[in-house]
Amino acid sequence: MEYEGAIYRPPSEAESLILQATVGCSHNRCIFCGSYKNKRFRIRSFDEIRHDIDEASSWGVEIRRVFLADGDALFMPQKRLLEILFYLRDKLGELRRVGIYGNARSILHKTARDLTELREAGLGIVYLGIESGNRRVLEKIKKGATYEEMVAAGRRVKEADISLSVTVLLGIGGTELSHQHAMDTGRILGEIDPDFVGALTLMVVPGTPLERETASGAFELPDPFALLEELGIMIGNCELSKCLFTSNHPSNYLPLKISMPGEREKALQTIQRVLTSRNRSLLRPESLRAL
Numbered sequence: 001m002e003y004e005g006a007i008y009r010p011p012s013e014a015e016s017l018i019l020q021a022t023v024g025c026s027h028n029r030c031i032f033c034g035s036y037k038n039k040r041f042r043i044r045s046f047d048e049i050r051h052d053i054d055e056a057s058s059w060g061v062e063i064r065r066v067f068l069a070d071g072d073a074l075f076m077p078q079k080r081l082l083e084i085l086f087y088l089r090d091k092l093g094e095l096r097r098v099g100i101y102g103n104a105r106s107i108l109h110k111t112a113r114d115l116t117e118l119r120e121a122g123l124g125i126v127y128l129g130i131e132s133g134n135r136r137v138l139e140k141i142k143k144g145a146t147y148e149e150m151v152a153a154g155r156r157v158k159e160a161d162i163s164l165s166v167t168v169l170l171g172i173g174g175t176e177l178s179h180q181h182a183m184d185t186g187r188i189l190g191e192i193d194p195d196f197v198g199a200l201t202l203m204v205v206p207g208t209p210l211e212r213e214t215a216s217g218a219f220e221l222p223d224p225f226a227l228l229e230e231l232g233i234m235i236g237n238c239e240l241s242k243c244l245f246t247s248n249h250p251s252n253y254l255p256l257k258i259s260m261p262g263e264r265e266k267a268l269q270t271i272q273r274v275l276t277s278r279n280r281s282l283l284r285p286e287s288l289r290a291l
């Protein structure tokens with residue numbers, strides 16, 4: 001397999017074959033993200049991708065899941081994506097699901113019919129990073145999409161009957177917008193009603209614009225208990241019909257896995273217990289946190 005630069009994938013794609021369909025991120029402007037800063041965005045040629053799929057199919061192992069990297073592979077033209085999905089289906093007989101990262105703009109460039117076509121060709125899950133439901137935060141972090149666009153994009157994926165996994169980012173509002181960020185993020189999650197939510201906790205990445213804002217004092221990261229408070233507000237403020245809400249990414253201080261809405265109250269009680277205790281030993285140690 002040919003990979004260019006560091007490769008990122010959602011935790012739930014740990015067992016998947018990672019196929020690099022695009023290099024970098026088509027947006028690449030979020031002020032907190034350092035993942036693809038050294039990569040110039042490009043769409044790999046079908047020949048390059050076909051070569052990788054041929055190689056994987058020659059390994060003689062059962063490949064049930066494929067994840068299409070990099071940052072926003074859904075940006076690819078519909079024709080190219082379909083070509084890849086059909087070829088995967090032809091070559092990997094045991095394939096059950098293909099996953100992909102898609103930002104809101106890329107999703108909205110696809111029609112509902114396009115997304116349905118992709119689902120029929122094997123696309124099973126889209127991962128959408130919304131980070132926040134607060135309008136000021138979305139602008140400040142240069143997310144490249146508005147609240148309304150996030151909601152429309154998430155709903156369009158769901159309407160096409162593709163599973164939707166949404167990522168939110170604790171701490172991204174800083175101390176200034178912490179409460180509002182948590183409230184509005186809970187609200188947007190309810191409006192999108194995804195199948196999965198993954199809450200991550202902000203870690204300021206060296207070399208990013210956010211690091212410079214932090215150094216100058218313009219941005220201040222909430223302390224671990226304030227971050228946990230955000231998680232509680234989000235969970236308490238989102239109405240989800242059927243969703244697995246997790247905070248078990250290594251960046252988080254308190255790993256939780258909540259089947260919503262049934263386990264919501266239990267999760268809120270757990271969070272409240274830790275908040276009341278102010279006991280740091282109940283939180284993941286700083287040294288074990290990672291992105």
Ligand code: SF4
Pocket residue numbers: 025026027028029030033034035036071072103129
């Ligand atoms: S869209 Fe995602 S990958 Fe691209 S810069 Fe923003 S956070 Fe990073």
